[in-house]
Every structure is written in C-alpha cells, then in structure tokens.
Amino acid sequence: MKTASSFSVRPLVAALIAAACSLGAQAAAPNEPIQPIAPAKVTHPAMVELGKKLFFDPRLSRSGFISCNSCHNLGMGGSDNLKTSIGHNWQKGPINSPTVLNSSMNLAQFWDGRAKDLREQARGPIANPGEMAFTHELAVDMLASIPAYRAEFAKVFHQQPLTIGQVTDAIAAFEETLVTPHARFDRWLQGDSKALNADELAGYQLFKESGCVACHNGPAVGGNSFQKMGIVEPYKASVDAPGRSAVTGNDADRFNFKVPTLRNVELTYPYFHDGAADTLGQAVDTMGRLQLGRQFSEDENARIVAFLKTLTGEQPRIVLPVLPPSSDATPRPKPFDQ
C-alpha cells in the first residue's frame, strides 16, 4: 500500500516542486536589476518586410554602396566592429557605431540621444554628408522611380505619394523586430539554474556589488540613462565628441553619453563612444577604474567578462531581401562624383 501510494504521489510532488521552483524563479526575475528580453511581436509584417529591404538597400546612399547594414551589420551583432565607421568617400566617422540590436529599448537614439526614437534616428545617416551623403528628397525620388517599391509602399501605407516619413517608419518597424531573447543569462533569470556556471554567476554578483549595475540595468542592461564618461577619473577620448551637452546646451552635460546596452556585448566590440577598448577585458578594466574607482583583479575581470558573454542572445534570423531592381528612370548612384 505504502509503496504503491508513494509511487503515485511522487510524480505529483515532483511536479509541484518543479512548478514552485519555476514560479519562484520567474518571480525572482523582478528582484534582479536585469530583466529578460521578450521576443519581438510583429504587428505589421508587411511594413517590417519593406523596412528590411530599405535597411539593406545601398541606393539610399549617394554612392549606392552604403546601406544601414554597412555600419549596423546584422551578421556582426548589429555593429561594424570598427572604432568609428566608414562613411561616404571613406570619411572617418566621428563616433563608434552603436548596435541596432535591441535599440528600440533605448531611452533615445545616438550616443547623445539627439533622436527621440528609431524613426527619427533613421533620418540621420541618410542625409549626413559624412555617412550616406544623400538627401531625403533624392532617397524618395529613387524609391518612387522603382515600380516594385512604389507598389509595396502603397500597399503598406495606403497613401501616396511615397514620403521620407514612410521610409523611416518602415525602417523603424524592421528595427523594432531586432531583439535578441533567450540569452543564457535570461534563461537563468527565468529559472534555469544550470544556464550559468559558477564563474559566470560570480561575475554577475561582482557586476552587481561593485556598482556596474547602477547604470547597466533593465532588459537591455543599459540604454536607459545618460551618464558621464569618466566619473572618478577623466576619460581621455580619442574622438572629439561633447556628448549630451550638444543636445541640451547645458555644459553640465558635457561628456554625458547614453549608457550603451550590454546585450550581445561579446559581438559589439570595440567599446566606448570612441571604440578605444578593443576587448571586453579592457573595457571592464577602464570602466572599473574611471566610473567606480575600482581596480578589478585579473580574476575579477575574467569573471565579469564571463558574465557579460552570457548576455549574447538569439540573433535575429534574417533572410537577405532581394531588392527590386532600378528602372530605366532611376537616378544612378554617384560614388566618385564629388
């Protein structure tokens, strides 16, 4: 009897314990300063698909050579892995290109937050003479000269003519899908205690205890505040960017930058707004000294780096769009005609 009873009860008890653990862990996540990333909810797939085409289309640049994906390469963590980007005519960019992954979670766009959202951000590089070096008018004329684009815009937006607002709406809609859920760290947050090893967990504890988490928190592990670069010690930047003060006009905001997301940070080297730190180890060391006044030991540094690598999420699965061909009426790119 007893044996039979214990046999029938055991699975139930086990299930209850598992459920409780799982619940506990799920409930525990809100008590952590970092929250899991939710998968993207696509509400307008046709707009996303159009935005993807535009994101990959180098005809939005004067040269016909530079697309959004050139500097926010979706095969490379949504970044270009260069200290500062290469723009039209091989111009050297003034600042490191931030990742487009999870960028919809940022409180504002660009390092200095001068664009309030992705839609506004997307206007920038197209018309920036140092980046894609085009104009919004020429971009719209180019797109409107291509029958397949014209039809796709009309279908998505139900209004004509095609506008730059539609272009940036579509690009932003695509970018909003570029989230990276299911990182090992998120699995741990959601109750899978085996998702992190002892070093990674120790790194996370250190990340919290030493104060990194004061700025790097939330689902994006950053992206939600502006902070001064160089609090304890000044940062000697290799680029000449004033930061947030350029937007607010307030000198107190000088060298304040948007805290970058640490999601997928393993993929988005080099680090800082000037791309000066080539490796995660260098970045952690500099941040410890300049922001926290703390010199991490080699072991501590390695543990924090090990933790940071658990933030690499599932990368968006991108089927390369086949771009509609230019028509006879499409103005041709001018890569060498300065």
Add this chain to the structure above:
Amino acid sequence: MKTASSFSVRPLVAALIAAACSLGAQAAAPNEPIQPIAPAKVTHPAMVELGKKLFFDPRLSRSGFISCNSCHNLGMGGSDNLKTSIGHNWQKGPINSPTVLNSSMNLAQFWDGRAKDLREQARGPIANPGEMAFTHELAVDMLASIPAYRAEFAKVFHQQPLTIGQVTDAIAAFEETLVTPHARFDRWLQGDSKALNADELAGYQLFKESGCVACHNGPAVGGNSFQKMGIVEPYKASVDAPGRSAVTGNDADRFNFKVPTLRNVELTYPYFHDGAADTLGQAVDTMGRLQLGRQFSEDENARIVAFLKTLTGEQPRIVLPVLPPSSDATPRPKPFDQ
C-alpha cells in the same frame, strides 16, 4: 454506351496529349541554343555554410569593411550595380564587377578569364590592394585567431592548420550553390507555353535571328567564350582594360572579354566591362550596332529587352550568417591607417 465510352476515354486521351506535348517541349529544349539552369546540388553543406560566412565576412579585408558581398551583393543580382566597384580607401575599381550568380558555369573567371575557376578567383580580391587590400597570410591569421572559425575549418577539412586554399575552397563551394533556376524562360523551355507572352517570344526570336545567340548561348546565356568587344564598330570604353590579351600576351586578343551571362541581366545593371550602359535598352542598342551591325528599331529593342527580363531566375535564399566574434587575439582591422 457510346457516351459512357467517350467519357472514359476522353481523360486518357487528354492525358496522353498533354504528356506528348510536355515530352515534345522537353525534347525541344535541346534544340534551343539556351538550356534551362538546374538547381544546385549541395554535396558538402558544412563547407557551403562555412563559405557563406566567409563570403559575408568583412574581416577578410584590411579595413574590416569590405566583404565579397560588398561587390557581389546577393540582394542585388550578385553585383554592386555600380559602373566600377569601390575598393579599399574608396579606390575606383578598374572594371565592372561581374555577377557571382551562376558564375560556376563560366569557362573562366574575371572579364579577362585570368582565373581558371572560382577557387582561383576568390584569391584575387582579398589580396588586391585596390579591392580588399589584405594579404592571404593576414586573412589566415585573422581566421585562425577565432576559435569558432578554427573549429569549423577543422570540422570541414579534417586537417590543420587552416590555409588560404581551404578559405577559397569554402568560398567557391558556397558560390557554386548560387544558381538561379526556374526563370520564366526556363519554364517555357521546359514546356510551359504560357510562361512567355507574345512580345517576349518575339524578342527571343529576334535574339536568335539577329545573331545575339552566337555568343549568348548555353544554360548561362553567355559565360562560355571570349569575344571581341566592338566587331563591326570599335567600342569606346570608359575604362582602360586590355581584356584577354593581358592573359595570353597575344595582341590579337586585345579587347576580347568573356561574354557575360545574361541570366538575371535585369538585376545586374549597369552593363559591359566598363558599366557604361545604364539600361538594358542602351545595352541592346549598342550590342546590335557594334557587334552585329544592326540598328534595332524601338519596337525590336523593347521586345529583346522583354525577352531578357524573362531570364531572371529564382534568387538564392540566403539566411544572413551570424559571424563568429573576434577573440582578444584577433588583429583589429585598419580602415584608416594607410
């Protein structure tokens, strides 16, 4: 009885007629100077997958900015749609970038055929100072510094160390999959008489009768011979390329170039080795006058163009590869350090 009999026989007769027609059409294809493209047979998927990563990896260039896909963009017919390409430091390329689509069918690679196959071709741009401006040694060092690449090469090639030969083998294996079957013209060749409309068929007749087909034939509608550019009238090229004579040393081969494939020609503008023809209409007009001594009327030109657009095949479905991140030991790209 009669009715019942005819009812039961009719479908059989219809099926026999349909089978005969279909057979006839299938049998007809060999009598046409153009043959359908067969879908790719992937014999070594792991090598193809590795080759795809390499094809998209800009770390094979000195700048970390230029990948094979920069000039052979798989979203743009395997070309860059520029007259001549943009190389390292925005150098102007000496010749139009040919499509990588169906390039395994070419009798040799490059406009002058200086590489015997895709494997040999892939060595070129990596080390060309005007293109990716890297060296084979640096490319191999870069790859070998990345644990995930090292493991993938070892798994695919079963030998170490990693070599440039393995790199070009993998890129070539990927490129061999970049074929574009199921064009409307192929469906017509295979017996679907409705696949082409009257104008397109008339264009094909004209293409054959006027002699275009003398050079543009076979499954790739070209790519299988070297021919002089400017037979009836000389071609005034806007670039200074000697053509085949640079390879053979034979002055008689001057201005001989590999006949380009016309597969997907709608997507691979601009045309000719100097990219001087922006539109298909211009290209057909120039070819008619210079190669055939024939001035096509506007209607004739339009019909040939209509036919050429039926050669656009199914574009390869490419899931963008997620590239393995550089390690701390990976040498960093040098985009601005001349």
